[in-house]
Amino acid sequence: MTAIAxxxxxxxxxxxxxxxxxxxxxxTMIWLAVGSFSGLYTAKPRDRGLNYNAVVEAQKSRDALGWRIDTAWHPAANRLEVAAFDAAGQPLGGPRIEVExxxxxEKQRPxxxxMDAIDIGRFAGHVELPARGNWDVDIVVEHHGERYALTRRMFLR
Incomplete structure (x- = not known):
């Protein structure tokens, strides 16, 4: 037999x-992906899907307010800052704010x-992060009976 054969x-x-x-x-990649994250973000995704029209209406009413929410992360101080402005660009005076x-x-509790007020419409809170990386910052601002909620993805280190 020859070498070619x-x-x-x-x-x-x-x-x-x-x-x-x-x-x-x-x-292997499929096994790791399926086993590491279920893909479900909310606790009751079926209920959220059934109430989808209510979610869309809430987003439309939020957008109609014209409010603007700015966020900033200061890694040296482990501090998150949130600023809330009305439709005219003026700081919101005296809102109630919740941040998670x-x-x-990861499947962990929020x-x-x-958040402490540091100026008119500006708040800051100290955070001890268990891990660096991508975080969803859920912000709810209530002012004069109006509710504005949004989620912003940030890389926190």
């Missing part, structure tokens, strides 16, 4: 081995942040 016998098996490697890697941090890649 000997080499030719193994070429089809190299293709089979290559495809087997691709299938094994993909199967949610880690979207981390409540106590």
């Amino acid at each position: 000997l080499r030719s016998r193994y070429i089809p098996w190299l293709f089979v081995a290559g495809f087997a490697l691709v299938v094994a890697v993909n199967a 941090l949610i880690r979207p890649v 981390l409540a942040v106590t």
